Amino acid sequence: MKLFCKAGACSLSPHIVMRECGLDFTQVNVDLATKMTERGEDFRQINPKGQVPALQLSDGSVLTEGVAIVQYLADLKPDRHLLAPVGSMTRYHTLEWLSYISSELHKAFGPLFRRDASEADKTQARTLLEARFRFVDEALQNRQWLMGLHFSVADAYLFVVTRWAKALKLDLSDCDALETWFDRTAERPAVQAALKAEGLI
Structure with missing residues (x-):
């Protein structure tokens, strides 16, 4: 491949x-x-x-x-337990997270990566993303991974967009659970x- x-x-x-x-x-x-x-x-x-x-x-x-x-x-x-079997609600909740990360986080970065985006669009994107990352932070409270005990394909995707958030210096200062999760993910071989x-x- x-x-x-x-x-x-x-x-x-x-x-x-x-x-x-x-x-x-x-x-x-x-x-x-x-x-x-x-x-x-x-x-x-x-x-x-x-x-x-x-x-x-x-x-x-x-x-x-x-x-x-x-x-x-x-x-x-x-x-490897990165995605639960077909028919398992855990699988569909993982797909739910993949969908959220794709549509609500990934695509929302667009104005921050475009040179022709206005400052107003960039400010709006930052505010929106910071709110959505706080939602993720709440979901990670008392959880090792998005799906609980197992690292999943959703964690891999979330790691990528969280790297972008850090590189662009989004305000994630109140997202302690997300920060802990990010560090844990980054340490995986x-x-x-x-x-x-x-x-x-």
Whole structure:
């Protein structure tokens, strides 16, 4: 398998999951500005959306969208308990978190990453994100992980967007549970390995 990614982008989430699963894969870095891979390939020929992540399977087929990719990967290695079995309410609550992180956190960062966004839009985005991270902080009270006792694909995704929040200096000063969770996540060997492989530490 090949994972097409960009250092620190949302593709870090499936990258972490692949390492948590102990899967054999090749990391291929993508320049999103030029849409070229480090191997000189036109990334749009691999993923017409031109966005990371993209997972190319051994048969040449390609799966895109991080939320779909992490579910696929977790189901390849059910013994790692990154996603509960089909039919379990725990699975659907994990998908609920993936959906929330994708739509309410990830996408809300848009104005903070766009050079053409107005200061008013950036201020609004910060206020909105800080409120939503406080909601996550409340959910993490007295919990080791989002789903309780097991690190899940949702934790991997939340780790990525929380890294962005810290890099952009969002005010998370009252989010003690989130801070403790973040430090715990950062210490996981698979997370450390993914960060190192992407040149982030």
